[in-house]
Amino acid sequence: xxxxxxxxxxxxxxxxxxxxxxxxxxxxxxxxxxxxxxxxxxxxxxxxxxxxxxxxxxxxxxxxxxxxxxxxxxxxxxxxxxxxxxxxxxxxxxxxxxxxxxxxxxxxxxxxxxxxxxxxxxxxxxxxxxxxxxxxxxxxxxxxxxxxxxxxxxxxxxxxxxxxxxxxxxxxxxxxxxxxxxxxxxxxxxxxxxxxxxxxxxxxxxxxxxxxxxxxxxxxxxxxxxxxxxxxxxxxxxxxxxxxxxxxxxxxxxxxxxxxxxxxxxxxxxxxxxxxxxxxxxxxxxxxxxxxxxxxxxxxxxxxxxxxxxxxxxxxxxxxxxxxxxxxxxxxxxxxxxxxxxxxxxxxxxxxxxxxxxxxxxxxxxxxxxxxxxxxxxxxxxxxxxxxxxxxxxxxxxxxxxxxxxxxxxxxxxxxxxxxxxxxxxxxxxxxxxxxxxxxxxxxxxxxxxxxxxxxxxxxxxxxxxxxxxxxxxxxx
Amino acid sequence: xxxxxxxxxxxxxxxxxxxxxxxxxxxxxxxxxxxxxxxxxxxxxxxxxxxxxxxxxxxxxxxxxxxxxxxxxxxxxxxxxxxxxxxxxxxxxxxxxxxxxxxxxxxxxx
Numbered sequence: 001x002x003x004x005x006x007x008x009x010x011x012x013x014x015x016x017x018x019x020x021x022x023x024x025x026x027x028x029x030x031x032x033x034x035x036x037x038x039x040x041x042x043x044x045x046x047x048x049x050x051x052x053x054x055x056x057x058x059x060x061x062x063x064x065x066x067x068x069x070x071x072x073x074x075x076x077x078x079x080x081x082x083x084x085x086x087x088x089x090x091x092x093x094x095x096x097x098x099x100x101x102x103x104x105x106x107x108x109x110x111x112x113x114x115x116x117x118x119x120x121x122x123x124x125x126x127x128x129x130x131x132x133x134x135x136x137x138x139x140x141x142x143x144x145x146x147x148x149x150x151x152x153x154x155x156x157x158x159x160x161x162x163x164x165x166x167x168x169x170x171x172x173x174x175x176x177x178x179x180x181x182x183x184x185x186x187x188x189x190x191x192x193x194x195x196x197x198x199x200x201x202x203x204x205x206x207x208x209x210x211x212x213x214x215x216x217x218x219x220x221x222x223x224x225x226x227x228x229x230x231x232x233x234x235x236x237x238x239x240x241x242x243x244x245x246x247x248x249x250x251x252x253x254x255x256x257x258x259x260x261x262x263x264x265x266x267x268x269x270x271x272x273x274x275x276x277x278x279x280x281x282x283x284x285x286x287x288x289x290x291x292x293x294x295x296x297x298x299x300x301x302x303x304x305x306x307x308x309x310x311x312x313x314x315x316x317x318x319x320x321x322x323x324x325x326x327x328x329x330x331x332x333x334x335x336x337x338x339x340x341x342x343x344x345x346x347x348x349x350x351x352x353x354x355x356x357x358x359x360x361x362x363x364x365x366x367x368x369x370x371x372x373x374x375x376x377x378x379x380x381x382x383x384x385x386x387x388x389x390x391x392x393x394x395x396x397x398x399x400x401x402x403x404x405x406x407x408x409x410x411x412x413x414x415x416x417x418x419x420x421x422x423x424x425x426x427x428x429x430x431x432x433x434x435x436x437x438x439x440x441x442x443x444x445x446x447x448x449x450x451x452x453x454x455x456x457x458x459x460x461x462x463x464x465x466x467x468x469x470x471x472x473x474x475x476x477x
Numbered sequence: 478x479x480x481x482x483x484x485x486x487x488x489x490x491x492x493x494x495x496x497x498x499x500x501x502x503x504x505x506x507x508x509x510x511x512x513x514x515x516x517x518x519x520x521x522x523x524x525x526x527x528x529x530x531x532x533x534x535x536x537x538x539x540x541x542x543x544x545x546x547x548x549x550x551x552x553x554x555x556x557x558x559x560x561x562x563x564x565x566x567x568x569x570x571x572x573x574x575x576x577x578x579x580x581x582x583x584x585x586x587x
Contacts, residue, residue: 019484027488071495072481072488262538351487447580464484475486 003070004046004078005039009418011454013461021457024073026421027353028460034058035065039074040168046078055126085355088403089362092396094152096363099377100143102172104369108198109235112270112305114298114378114433131381134169135369138392139175143367144191146390148183157184160194162366162377167201167360176212184386196220196266198232200240202247211254218262219289220250223279230272234371245287252288262290264339265393269315270297270305274455275401284337294319298430301444312448316455323455330463330470342457345463346474347422354424356406361387361399375402375438378429385438386462405439413441559585 007023018036021028031039041052049066058061069075073324075207081258106113112128144159151157161173184191194216209215222228229239255263263284269276283289296315299306307315322338324418329336336342356362360376365387367373367380373388374380387402388395408414408424415425425431426442426449434444463470480500559565571581 025487026485027483027491028485029488030482030484032480068480070478071478072491074481148565349484349485351490352485462484472484 001049002078003042003049003066003075004044005042006074006082007416007418007420008039008074009454010036010039010459011117011457011461013458013465014466017461017465019304019457020074020460021348021418022072023418023420025190026348026349026353027072028440028457029072029074034063035069036060038062038065038069041163042075061277074305085409087407087409088400089355091400092150092394093362094136094154095147095150095157096154097160097359097365098143098147099160099364099366099380100135100140100176100381101162101164101368101377102166102169102176104131104232104381105133105168106163106165107168107200107234108156108165108232109389110233110239111231112268112297112299112303114429117448132369133164133178135172135367135371137172138174138238139367139369139371141179143390144183144355146181146393147191148187150393151189154189156190156192158192158194160196160377162196165201165205166195170206171202174209177209192216198240199244199248199251202251204246204250205409207251207254209246210251211258211260212442214261217251217255217263218266218293219244219251219263219285220268222273222288223267224282227274227279231268232269248287256288258443264291264293265289266336267292269294269307270295271307271311272305276315277321277380280322280325280338289337291337291339291342292298293343296445298427298433300433309447312445312451315446316451319452320455327462331467333467340452341456341459343391344422345471347459348456348460349474350476351421353421355408356403357408357424357426357428360428361403361406365394375428379432379438385432386410392473402439410439411441412428413443416451417446419450422453424450 009021009023010018011111012018012020017029018039019028020031020039026159038052041047050214053059053062053066066075079433147157159176161176163169166173173195180191180193193213195200195210196218197220199219199221211221220232222230222232225239227242227243227312228241232240234240236296252263256262265287267273267279267283273279279294280292283292294315296304296307296312308464319340323341326338326341352383352403358376360366360379364376365373366375367390372380372386373390373394374382377385379385385402387399404410406425406428408420411425414423414425423442425439426445428438430442430445434439434442478492478496481492485488559568561568565585568585569582571583572578
């Protein structure tokens with residue numbers, strides 16, 4: 001029979017032990033030298049199994065290794081199509097997270113912002129009524145009712161506040177939290193809260209509130225003064241660094257004293273950004289953040305801050321150094337705050353196999369200031385991506401039609417890619433900005449995604465070799 | 478699984494599933510094989526004396542004799558068989574293995 005190795009990534013640890021990451025299942029297997037040989041022998045167009053096994057010096061061993069590889073779906077009949085997958089999870093999908101855009105105003109004018117900058121989604125039509133700048137408390141309460149009504153059997157739901165600058169509408173946030181806690185108690189569920197802010201409005205009162213309600217806080221910050229003030233400025237052009245640093249220090253100190261949830265920094269990487277390692281060190285060691293996540297700027301190709309091919313290569317090299325730092329910490333049993341790698345290792349260890357790139361439109365929806373539902377917070381101002389509103393609920397046909405188009409099996413570009421289980425085509429919003437179609441594969445980032453997945457697999461193998469118990473933290477029952 | 482070591486959670490689940498299937502396959506190979514009971518076309522709906530689209534019985538998914546006992550002993554399906562509870566309790570006495578010799582069961586004349 002003609003057999004062929006399915007889509008996979010073979011990788012090794014420093015001692016030369018071989019592993020495979022199997023795209024069809026997202027399983028990671030250590031392969032012994034005999035099966036490693038077979039994985040390579042059947043790669044490409046495939047070969048007749050007899051031709052490989054019969055002539056083998058250890059024919060019996062090779063036959064038994066081949067059986068193992070076939071059982072686990074690593075090697076398959078060459079002409080057999082992949083087993084079909086469900087086109088859609090059971091619908092209506094229970095909601096887990098609702099992102100409330102409590103305002104679409106901001107007190108900063110970051111030059112690269114996708115919300116206000118050149119790549120914003122919604123250009124108000126001439127003469128059209130302008131959108132409500134602040135979400136009313138009533139809309140926030142309706143959103144929470146909608147969330148509890150749509151979360152099915154889930155015992156915990158998350159309410160995330162987003163903007164604009166979220167804290168410009170602190171009144172609505174307070175009202176929403178109070179209401180959600182009362183409603184959750186009635187239903188014997190729990191509500192978690194999260195918020196993203198630029199930190200300019202973190203007063204002592206706000207900090208006390210966030211810590212008391214155990215918010216998961218993310219601060220948008222790009223690094224030291226030079227990094228931060230390059231793009232993250234007030235409308236006057238003045239940088240925001242000097243304003244936010246004392247506020248962030250107070251927040252981190254108060255949160256730590258009250259054993260709050262870890263507080264993360266979110267860094268936007270642009271063409272001009274300096275060393276990822278320096279920025280990581282500054283944010284964790286000088287400022288005291290628990291974790292740092294880096295994201296390449298979302299931008300159309302022509303913007304001068306957009307990343308080009310060489311910038312992606314440089315970013316990958318810097319992520320590699322920071323990953324080495326993470327692995328060294330893991331082996332020494334020290335915590336490390338490189339959030340991107342932590343998330344990647346979690347997904348790799350659990351064997352996450354995504355049909356859709358993210359939870360947008362599935363377990364996560366965004367709410368605009370007016371109560372309209374979008375696929376996620378990045379789409380809430382876009383009428384062409386509206387999927388209902390919090391009063392009447394989700395427009396199921398629209399939502400499901402989108403999800404069908406966004407399914408990884410519908411993206412022919414992704415068919416041969418080993419990183420498909422984790423990427424599934426990439427961010428809808430990135431795709432929309434780059435290609436004008438939210439369900440287009442993020443082709444501008446493929447090399448980057450594959451390179452980044454390789455970094456994760458290498459870190460996985462290195463930690464597995466000496467500290468397999470490290471991964472217990474990621475296990476689900 | 479001698480040649481592969483599952484590392485992540487997904488791989489361990491798959492390996493356990495495959496090992497489990499190997500165990501489940503074993504009883505079928507035991508000697509003697511486990512008894513197979515004649516059920517109707519489905520376990521919950523024994524259609525009994527049906528005909529196929531041509532008016533015959535050859536196209537049915539189960540031989541009709543498989544349903545005979547559902548009709549006769551349990552009165553599960555009210556088909557045209559003798560009343561086995563009071564009047565003809567020994568109707569099938571001549572038939573030891575209905576799958577083979579159901580034709581030995583004769584008509585009755587009330």
